[in-house]
Amino acid sequence: MNTFLRVENLHIRVENKLVVKGATLNIEGGKVYALIGPNASGKTSLAMAILGHPEYEVVKGRIIFEGEDITNLPMPERVRRGLYVSFQNPPEIKGVKLGYFLERLMKRRYGKVDKNIILRYSEELGLGREHLERDLNVGFSGGERKRVEVLQLLLLKPKIAILDEPDSGVDIESLKVIASTIKDVVEEGTGVLVITHYRNILSYLKPSLVYVMGEAEIKMCGNVEILDLVERCGYSCILKGVCERDANEGGA
């Protein structure tokens, strides 16, 4: 059994508004998936609901993680089972040093701390000792924040990771570093769903399946050729189903 995460017909409500009205997807270990779609189509809401953020209420559907229904499990429990969801806009946390935070994270995950590993991973992501000494995300550039999110991915080696726009606001050098780290983690067995607006990161990561979200639903999925379609025709055309025949109906 290689299917780690299965989301079935998920309906999500935020402050009395239905923001996702049907999302079905599968993520298997060791593979990369992409979730694309126009702004406000519900991509982040889907990620947050899978994570178990209390503001995102699941009103219908199920989330199955390694055969277990985790739809009603509290957030830290899901994380402990091997789920990782990175934030699109990670907050600044004053007084909590990045290094200290990573040590606590490592201690939680593995029961012990290895500062050398933390330093090595940080350096692999172009973050040095001086970053570890600084407060988490305080005064960090957009690119640095994204790298901190990916650094945690590298450290935690989760079974499933959902990365919410790891590439937005990131320069080309950072993008390469971030993409190659994600690749490494996938090679070690993590299943990764990347939410993105850009083709660039996907050309590095080569997703095996692309999900397209629109109007609060996952409308279709297919291979990377969908990306060409999006580029040629735009979301509106695809979502209306005009180009549907070009993409493979997928999902289950």
Place this chain on the structure above:
Amino acid sequence: MREEPEWLRKFRERALSLIDKLPEPKYGARIDLEALSVERELREYDESSPVVSKALKRLHFTMKEERPFLLQVNDFLRKKYAERLSQLGILAEDIDTAVRKYEWLKDYWFKAFPMALNKLTAFHAAYSRGGFVLRVKEGVKLKEPIQMCFIVSSSSYAQLPHNIIIAEPYSEVHILTGCIAPRGTRYSLHSGLTEVYVGEGARVFSIMIEIWPEYVHARPLKAVKVDKGGTYIGSVIVLEPGASYQAFPTAILMGDMSSVTAKTVVTARGNSEVDVGEAAFLLGRECRAILVTRAVAFDSATVKERIRARGRGWRSKAYLECSGLILGDKAKIFAVPELEAISKDVELYHESSIGRVGENELMYLMSRGFEEDEAISMMIRGFLDPGLSDLPAPLRIQVESILERVAIEGL
């Protein structure tokens, strides 16, 4: 009657005659001084007694044979240590003995702290017992912290030690003090009065960690006088403020280019009534003061944070900060920053804020697998931490371990 020199007897008589005439302390919950007996001596403890080991554990202090505590515990080790310090040029002695030996003490007796400020200060001046004198000779620098521990275990007593620290010109000293009463101590008052004299170009670093159970009232009184180019850096960590806690340590920057960094962090629980802060008087030219107070209020605790700077000296600058984090449903925090410029060419700044734990930050930490309690504790640690920077390594390590306890056991 105790044997005390003439000058001190007269001083005490005058203080006694003033008690009834003076007003109640301006800040902090009212204490009925008449209901309290005055403790005769600080109790001596055996170092192996459970009271001591428990107290040290809660303070995160370690007993080191070569560096014992200067008070209350193990007379023999203490004497040996005092001898070693004296070879280095540091006089460390209990104040009741010192006052009989050294005439010069009268030049430091209530010369930084005003005796007739209120009923409590006069009461203290009349009845003080115990405490220590630390005098560091000119140019002597000792970087390993001198450790002090006050353990209060008597109920219905007022414990009134008087401490005098003198750093002669160009000397340097680091002091770590723990004040604690074991759980179960009933109604009592702990009011240590500390006067610090920082000589020309001298540096004094100090940390005080305080833990008071729910019936103890704590009124630490402190004044610091700083001469030309001298520096005082002090942090007070109040982990448990007891029934009520009030402190307003004041630095008087007399000399040109003298400076103070004074920080207080408090975590208040239950029904504690806390009134804390710091004050600085910038009298010399180009003085610098940084005053920081940070408080976390749980349950139905009330915390008043006061910070005050009065600037007079040419081109003097002060930066004041007080912030509060409210966690209890019935908790209250008041922040009262005061800036007084009494001449031109001074610059005074302050920043104050009171808030709750940020929802977004909390969710972020929980999204990485931390339970809510753990995440909140981490944020409390993060909130208190800036209140404790600027400390040299050994003292900093002590603070780290205390903060770590707050972070892990926090709630």
